[in-house]
Amino acid sequence: MFNKKLLLLGVSTLMFVVVFGFQVINHNLHMLQSPPGTVANYKDYDYELGSGYIDSLKRYPDLKKGERSPFDLWKYAGRGKSSYQTPELPMPWNEWVAYHKKQKPELMSDVREYMKMRYDFSGKTVAGQYMSGNRKPIMAGPIARLPEGLKSYESLANLSPEEIKNKGLFPYVPLAHPLQSTAHMVFPDDYNEAHPEHKRIDMDHDFPDEYLPEFPPPLFLTTHKELGDVTKGKEITLSNYFEMFDGLLTAEQMEGLKELLKPTPSTWFNQTTHRVTLEPSAGVACFSCHTNGHTNGAFELAPDSRPNLARLRTDTPPMRGNYNLMQLSTKRSIRSMDHFAEIEEYFDGDPGMQQAIGPRAQKREVTNRMGDFNAIIDFPPAPKLGPMGQLYKDKATEQELYGEKLFFGKAQCGNCHSGPAFVDDYMHDLQVERFYQGRPEGPIKTYPLRGIKDSPPYLHDGRCPTLADAVEFFNIVLELKLKKNEKEALVAYMLCL
DSSP, X not given: OHHHHXXXXXXXXXXXXXXXXXXXXXXXXXXXXXXXXXXXXXXXXXXXXXXXXXXXXXXXXXXXXXXXOOSOGGGEEOOOSOXXXXXXXXXXXXXXHHHHHHHHHXXXXXXXXXXXXXXXXXXXXXXXXXXXXXXSEEEOOOOBOOOTTOOOHHHHHTSOHHHHHHHTOOSOOOOOOTTTTTOOOBOOHHHHHHOGXXXXXXXXXXXXXXXXXXXXXXXXXXXXXXXXXXXXXXXXXXXXXXXXXXXXXXXXXXXXXXXXXXXXXXXXXXXXXXXXXXXXXXXXXXXXXXXXXXXOOXXXXXXXXXXXXXXXXXXXXXXXXXXXXXXXXXXXXXXXXXXXXHHOOTTTTXXXXXHHHOOOOOOHHHHHHHHHHHTTBOOOOOTTBOTTSOBOXXXXXXXXXXHHHHHTTXXXXXXXXXXXXXXXXXXXXXXXXXXXSSOOOOOEEOOOOTTGGGSOSBXXXXXXXXXXXXXXXXXXXXXOOOOHHHHHHHHHHHXXX
């Protein structure tokens, strides 16, 4: 009797386990299948962007690599077919070269006309003002063209955001990559003269060299301020870096500098046929764009969004003073220099491209050393600034001192540009779409203003070619109602930083 009861108990227990087990498996399978969620009474809200805001934007065109893209991409929105790309060209290599040989002159002619329509590249300079290398003059502005019928920037700034937007009067709409279907790095003419391996077959830079940083720029080190420009006017290369820095750097910093100079295959600069240079190459290095730890004015696209046409054009920022920054990159929050060196966008935010082109695959110990050299790149000298970042009253002019007062007062610059690097290390959404009918760009990192005279053009996409243009932009966007003499004083002050 005892054994029979025990047997029945065992069978019952087994059946319970089997049934319960199937329920658990079915539940887990149900969870793995993850059926689409549903929302009752869903409405496609425009989140206070204005009635019919989303419907007012165009949908991105379906373009193949190399096909011309609209210059007014801020008017477009939507999603692409995929987040991923392939290492394949839309045609055989010989046809790709012939295609761009025909298209490039036509494209660049239209680019120059478009830029001429937006800006007056007059070549006028600020008297007596030069970049830190004392070779290249500072360009005067503003040079963004006013809409027809407006007599002055002051008259434009007195209009309401709604009136500026509805009449299409905003002179500082976003600047797109001239060939955004392909995109990637575009180097200035003076850099290409020294590095013809980086000259593109499909397009050239769209800014005159006069409105870009000096090449090569000086390099200042926090560890050797007594030496001034340690490069003595030369571009740092793999061929000369050891002779130039042996005895000045630690062995670890020397290793980091070498890695910053070492070319690596990237999406469009490499040894395969998936490239925009006539000849195959070893790729690009960090210092290809950040020449001498600064910037040469090259631009590309931020890797933070898809489709490709939705990505924001970004100018190369300086590496100067990164030791004092807590946040790097344009729209992503990268919190350390070694992390930035580790994920720097050689593959346009698509790691799958590495399989075809070749992995960069830097070890953490190597990126740490790259960050170690980055951490001693100093801002350029600012003789009129005291130890707390205030102007010496006996060295500054009345106009510069007035500009400083405005900077931290009426102009509100100090709200975002404070501290030793003149930056708050936050991202801000300026809501610039209040002034034009287009897609919101969202939060973008504040950039430091120390040494800002060396880093034209301004804003993340370079839409403000001069410091005067940057002042006009913020006067409109922040509705500051600055007078002409106040704006001139702000420019004079920023030239001291």
